[in-house]
Amino acid sequence: MTTWDDRIDEAARRLTEGRPRTGFATRVVARLEDRPLRWSPAWLLAPAAAALVILITVVAREQTSEVARRAMPSTSTDIALAPDAGNARFDPDTATTDVRVEPAVVQRAGGGPIGVVVMADSVAAAVDLETDLAVAPLELPPVTASAALVEALEEPPALAVEPLGIAALEMLETALAATKE
């Protein structure tokens, strides 16, 4: 006589009965051989791509900050904020000048200010032109030319210009009249 336990066990056994399809082991081995070839390039390329992105980001940020640094020189800002730097004395006799420094606000393309700079036509501070801006005299060797060389130079021929004839003007007036008609 079959008991419920036997029927339950039999039903449970039937639910897990079966075998994998033919060639199961072959398919597993094929996966072992295929997968490294399929995935190794991806594993190699992924870190390389990430490194490239980071490199590009760093370079781009460096260039952006460099441009911003050039657009906002720190010396101009300091001078503009200094209370005594707003006026610089200039005396023609003593080679100094009074120049009003007018700082200007530099804005981003979006509208936000990024700093204060001194405009190009302003002078930042009192400058002693003789001492601070003196340029060393240019020393050039004297030009010497021998007399024979000077004589060898030929005088260019004189240009002969013929006076404008009246006939040409008459022809011009005739042509204009014909155009109007």
Next chain:
Amino acid sequence: VTDAELVALARQGDHRAFGELVTRHQAAVYRAALAAVGSPAEAEEAAQDAFVRAYRRLGSFRGDASFKTWVLTIAWNQAINRRRGMARWLTRSSKLEPDGPAIGDACGELPSTAPSPEQSVIDAELRRRIVEEIRALSPKLRDALLLAQSGEYGYNEIAAMLGTAPGTIKWRVSEARRRIKERLGKRGYDDVG
């Protein structure tokens, strides 16, 4: 050639040796996966994944347990992960054999259970009810019962796969039977034993 020798060869990159290990244990691995996911197609994929994963982890196989137990544990975890990803696993598994065709076939194979058409109908109906009750069990009880009755594993192997003690597995199997019988009794079936 023993499993240990094949494992040693496979560790050196011998795919044929590993293929031999697959051939030896594919049935056990497949049935464990089938017990977990309930679908032959899903079970075969889970079994394949388990063997591939086992090959890649051969370096961590210390030989404390047999290779079969080790690969069964990997297979069970693979299958359970797959089962968790199957949102409608219960619906699909109930559609697999809604009227228990395998059980019906088994009925046909056993002449003593089919003395008359009336008895055959009664037996088929009872088996269908049993299958329904097995599927209605909690996962822990159902897994233990299916693995124990598959005939492929001992209690120690099942305990290693499920990460629990052999005594717990025995209790779960017994509890699963008790609950099924209890529910069948509530449905009006009397124990034929």
